Amino acid sequence: MKAVRSTTPGGPETLIVEELPRPEPQAGEVLIRVAGAGLNRADSLQRRGRYNLPPGASDIFGMEVSGTIAEVGPGVSSFAPGDQVMALLASGGYAEYVAVHAGHVLPVPEGTDLLEAAGIPEVAATVISNVWGTGRFAPGETVLIHGATGGIGVFGIQLIKALGGRVAVTASTSEKLEAARDLGADVLINYVEEDFAARMIAEGGADIILDTVGGPYLGRNVDALAPFGRIVTIGMQGGTEGNLNFAALMKKKASVSGTLLRDRSPEQKTQIMAEVARLVVPLLEAGDIRTVTERVYPLSDVAAAHAYFDTKGHVGKIVLDCRHTD
Structure with a gap:
């Protein structure tokens, strides 16, 4: 699969799209075929070498995604292949596939565009x-x-x-x-x-x-x-x-x-996502709140996406379309 890592701390030009092994879902995890990945300030800090990843986290960038369930790991009954979902990650989202704890995954709210849903979880x-x-x-x-x-x-x-x-x-x-x-x-x-x-x-x-x-x-x-x-x-x-x-x-x-969100325990993140499902998803489905996505870049243009993000001129989210990698 195509995924984004950084060769050395620095500017957007250090971000490289490369071929890496596709992850396999472990017990309690799902594998998501990623549609979109949201950009966040922590991604920019990580690129500059100013953000320590949580222990065990992948060095692939990306803290939130939307997409379609490709596989489910042992013990997962809450999702099935083909389900459209969004997920909170410790890392790994700037990729064609990502494996994530099922408790950190929610169905895409009814009426929300699949790609734009990438900007919701974080x-x-x-x-x-x-x-x-x-x-x-x-x-x-x-x-x-x-x-x-x-x-x-x-x-x-x-x-x-x-x-x-x-x-x-x-x-x-x-x-x-x-x-x-x-x-x-x-x-x-x-x-x-x-x-x-x-x-x-x-x-x-x-x-x-x-x-x-x-x-x-x-x-x-x-x-x-x-x-x-x-x-x-x-x-x-x-x-x-x-x-x-x-x-x-x-x-x-x-x-x-x-506080920090990224390094919280899996159990804490599961509780937080349950609160998102309870409080936020109904408001999205009712149209009381909406996603605001300023720009979408193909994964292959990740450096340009980061360069624009760093200008701080955007209103709302910047999203990578991980279905377009060339």
Whole structure:
């Protein structure tokens, strides 16, 4: 099968499509003939040599896919060959085939395009596990999302609104903020032109902040919280270190958490995907939330896909079509 690995840490040009053995599904696994693979920030970090793979994970890129069940391993009764599915992976998605734990696989929601479904699993699992799980979201609360128009932002805005929340977002341009408004965001903050913390204080504060920036935002994130607010850090795009005023944190009765999805145990991922099935899939099938795919590239153009992803100019997901490898 054709699959993508990297020859050496660096830019998009280091990504190579090569011929590798097709995986075989083990007990409890299914083999998926991949239709689409979603791009994620962790893929870019992995390419640069700045992301350690979980123990035992393949060095083939890709954390989420959609496709068709090709085979089922021993002990799997929940899927059959021919089923259209989407799956959350530790790695291995930029390929024609991938073997994955059956508990991390869900049927493609009715009415969702098979290729576009590739952009659902990682963002849905991230928002559910961090906003609903770690963040303990309740309807009526305000969630601030840093990064309005990336995959997590675009999906998170819609999901939080659909489940009864109020959404504030930050972005660097008016065009990105308008896209966020169209998706349902209530509070739009251009972080280049205004202090997001001051704006959030004026808006009553955030109950939850979903933070992809990390260190440089720590102090202002605390300032932006409502009493009993929760900061959930899922990325470090701005750096790994920041200053924390414990007096301010204690006065807010607030908390700061940091989480990763990729290296969670198979059991934890199974629980998260069950929550995605319960909370997210019905909203997709009802049309209350939708996939937003900006560009689709053939697998053979993976370097171009990464180059565009790195510009941070996209709104929504970038997907590789793994059915086109030449």
